[in-house]
Amino acid sequence: MARHLLLLSSAALLLGPLVWMVSLSLKPPGEIFRASFSLLPEQWYAAENYMRALTVAPLPRFLSNGVIVCLTILLCQILICAPIAYALAKLQFRGRDAIFALVLVGLLLPHQVLALPLFVLCWKLGILDSYAALVLPFIVSPFGIFLFRQFFKSTSDDLMHAARLDGYSELGIVFQIMLPLARPAVIAFSILSITSHWNDLFWPLIAIRTEELMPPALGVITFRNEEAGSDYGPLMAGAAIILAPLLIAFLAAQRWFVEGLMLGSTK
Template sequence: MAIRKNIRRSRWYLYIPLLIGLALTVLPFVWMVSGAFKPQREILSGEFTLLPENGTLRNFADLFTRVDFSSYFVNSVVVAVAVVLGNLLFCSMLGYALSKIEFPGRRALFAVVMTMLMVPTVVTFIPLFVLVTRMGLANTFGALILPFLAAPLGVFIMRQFIGDIPDSLIEAARLDGAGEFRIFFTVVIPLSGPALATLAILQFLSSWNEFLWPLVAAQTEDMYTLPVGIALISAGANTVNYGLLLAGATVIVLPILVLFLFLQRFFIQGISTTGLK
């Protein structure tokens, strides 16, 4: 408490750069939302205005009526939810195995995970697509979901976090006769809340915003996800409907904001504790 008072009294000036930073981060976002309510002319007028002069709902009306918006939305939700659930399960299982179970090749396996973390996705892009196609999955939800069910970053986060759970807890459970699955589900998972929340947000975010993969893997419009759908309707060959684009971006951001508000507390805790030994 004493420290906090001290800060409040003598370091108020620290808030100036923080406020500037905040403005820099938030302004583009505010501009996006306000642009979603502006007619095209106003967006391109070259003047920076925070509030629309001639506010319009036409962009949103277009977004919801002109295109098959609901099907893009449903596709995005199905894919993101499946990817998040898959990651929560598989990454935590892998993380548990890599940190708490002794088996030959454990270090090598972890090294493989770390390597995968460092390979840029574009490198594996075409091989992955060929693989998915040969499995007969092109243009199915399988193609959109399966390749992303266990992200290397998620495995890393979970391994670091679960590694911090005291061995004595797990050994006690083992002495009481619990099997590995029982230990995993009743001891490890309940203790991993913050890391799981972090993982859920990160994976939801990346799946929700993913553009290139669904663009290629979905071969008909009924399989498009939101980002692909919005690119399709807002950008023509020689014109871009910026209002529609910004309205779409605003709608895309909403679920992420809601998710983050719910998981915010865990998220910060998770980020700050993983990797600390």
């Protein structure tokens, strides 16, 4: 019982701002700054707030930018991480353990540390202020390599041997045998990857200036500055709108997500 209380109160702590955001997005401007507290608005203003959020700023544009960038990043990450993870898990070669150690170091580095060199790199490549600048820094994910490696390691060598005898190439084994088997890990990784890049503000702030290319989080910031001013109702409505796709995706994939992160814990 005590444990449940603890869980409930910590969940409330995390959910509080979210509920507050949704609540504000339903209220007219006058109610937002009222001293008294109420979760539900006296006068429903949802339609107006959400309408303004969708029409005044190019919110749909930000959302579609987010979809394009996040999916491209995810696709590249899987295409690159899976073969690396397979090599680290199943092949014998000199320096394998050293390379894996480097991957672990990469896992520890916060992205912010790399921001400046990455900025210079993107500038030299001439891709600043483009989709490429949003995608390129993230296409190799140490976490993805690590997660896939742990999963591939748990599959039997016989499976790989059978595939070789059947005529699969090494890349064929990765993408047609290993990856389909690693579905829970792929789903867990996809959710983590999409969430972090959908919500990323730091790097887009550095790499992007043009409004048409802005991903959702950055878009909402400009929305506040230029359009809304202190008009928090539509701002909160915008925030709620960019959060919704993530929430829906997570709820839909929750089962696999937990399964993916529990991998190896019972063996």
